[in-house]
Amino acid sequence: MYRYDEFDARLVRERIVQFRDQIERRLDGRLAEDQFKPLRLMNGVYLQLHSYMLRVAIPYGELNARQLRALAHIARTFDRGYGHFTTRSNIQFHWPALIDVPRILEALAEVEMHAIQTSGNCIRNVTTDPYAGLAADEVEDPRPWAELIRQWSTFHPEFSFLPRKFKIAVIGAPKDRAAMRTHDVGLEVVRDLNGALGFRLFAGGGQGRTPYIGQEVSPFVPAASLFAYLTALLRVYNRHGRRDNIHKARIKILVQSLGIDRFREEVEAEFDALPKASLELPQGEAARIAAYFAPPPFETLSRPSDAFDRALFADPDFARWTRSNLKPHKQPGYAAVVVSLKPVGGVPGDATADQMDLVADLAERFSFAQARVAYDQNLILPHVKLDDAPALFRALADAGLATANSGLAGDIISCPGLDYCSLANARSIPVAQALSQRLSDPQFQSNVGPVRINISGCINACGHHHVAHIGVLGVDKQGEEFYQITLGGSPDETASIGTIVGKGLAGDAVAPAIERALHRYLDLRNEGELFIDTVRRLGTEPFKEAIYAVA
C-alpha cells in the first residue's frame, strides 16, 4: 500500500499543530464558534446529537494492521470502545472530547492517517472497489489513480471552497462495486482499441433529497489528461454551481439544469483553454505510485486446497460462510474474505476495539497485514490462502465476525440515524436490528440470494437507501417515526434510483413488511432470477401489495 513521503508526513504534522492551536484559541475564547466551526470541520470534527464526532479518512478504504490497531487504540482510549465504518469507507468515532482531538490526530499521524477531507466543501476522501488489485475482471488496479487523485486534491487551493462537498470514486472494472455512479464524479479505468489507458468519466451522481445517477461526460479521458480534465470540470462547477441554496449546490443540480450535453460542452471548452503541460503527470509518476500497490508475494499454489475441501465437507457452517463471504481472487489458491460487521441483531458497520485488534492480528497472519473497508460497511481481508480459510473462519467466528451474509439480506447498510446524528429525523439502527433478527435464518437468506437492503435516518441518504434494492427512509411526522420503503434501486453498473411504494410504516412494521416482500419474490421469481431483476421485470406493484398486506 501507499506509504507517506516526507511531504505527506509534514503536511499531516503541520495540520495537527495548526488545529491544536485553533482548539486552544477556541477554548480560551479567542475564537468564537462561528469562526471555529469551519476550522474544526476541515479537520473532521462534527458536533452531533450527544457529543462531537470525529470522522477519520481511510483513503480508498485501504488499511494495514498497524493502522487498524491505532484505530482500536483510539476507540479504547478516547472513545467508548468502538468505531463505526461508513458507506464512504471512513471510520467515525462518536464520543471524542474536543480537548482530546489533538492527541487522537497524533495517534493517527503515527500510522499515516488523518481526518483531512472528511468534511467541508472540498474534494472528499476518494473511494474505490474494495476488490481492487485482486478482481479477475479488472482492466487495471484503480488504487494508484485514487492515490494520485488524493495527492492532487488534498488542500488544493482552488478547490477548497467549492459550492458544496465533492465526492470521487474510481473503479478499475466494468462491474461497479463502489457505487461509482452515485458520486459527484465517477471514474472507470478503461483501455481504448489501441490499449491506451484512460477513464470513462461520469458526473452528477448523488443521493440526498434529489437523487441522480451519474451521467457519462466522456467515454475516454486519456490517462495523461486526467488532472487537466478534472480541473476543467471542477472549474465549471466552481463557477456555475449554486452557492445561494445549499439544497441546490451539488454538481448533480448543475448537470441537471444545464443538461449533460451543455455541461460537457462547458467542460470541454474549459479543458481546451487550459495550459495542460502544468497539469500533466510528470513522466514516470504513475508508475512510481503504482509500485506501492504491487501485489504481495503470493505463493504459487496448486488448486484445489485439500484443507479447504476437507473443511467444506466437515463443517456446514464453514461451507455456508465460504459461499457468501469468500470472493474470487485472481491469484490461484487465494480468496478475498469479507469480515462481516453485520452480526444478527447488531449495528451495521460497528466494530469494537477488540474486534479491530483481532482483524489486525488475522490480517498479519493470513493477508499480508492488509485489510480494507468496503462501501457496504464490512471489512475485507484481501489476500487469504484457501488453505488458511478454515482457521480464519474459526478465529472470526469466535469474535462474532463470521456471519455468513455478505451480499445477502442480513448485510444491511445503515447510517447511525437519530440515535447519534443531529441531522436525522428517525432512528435507523433499531430498524436495522429488527430486520436483521427477522431475516436471520441463514437458509432463508441463502434462498433469497443477493439483495441489497439499506436504511437512512433522513433524506440526506447516508445509508444509500435510494440505490438499495429495498430502501428504508426514516421520516418524522409530528414526533413519530415512520419509514418509507423504496424498491428497485441499484448501486452497481446498472444503477437506478428506487421508487417509493407508498405511505410510511411504523418502525415495528418495517421488518415484517420487508420479509413479506422477499417471500413474494420467492413466489414470483423465474429460475435463477435475482431479486432486483424480478422487481425490474414485474414492477413494484406485486411487492407493494405484499408490503401493505395485513399479516
Next chain:
Amino acid sequence: MKVLTANRLTDGAVVWLGDHDVWTLDFDSAALLDAATAEGALAVAEDDAGLLVAPYLVEVDAQASVEKRERLRETIRAGGPTAGHSLRSD
C-alpha cells in the same frame, strides 16, 4: 415554556440550564423558562463562548415534556442513544 440546552465545549456533553444559572447534565433538573427569560438566557449562553457550543431553546409543556416535532430528537438527546455499542459501556 422553554428549556435551554447546549453542548459543553470541551467534550460535547449535552447540558441544560438548571436553577440558579447552573448548567446540568440532567434533563430533569432543567429550569422551565418563560419566553422572556428564555430569550435572555439564550443570549447570555451565546455570549459564553468559552464554555458552551450551539445553545438553543426547546419548547416544552408545563410538565417539561418536549412538544411534538422536536419530541423524538430531544428525548433521545436527553436520554442518550436507544441502540448501539454506546449502551454497553454507559
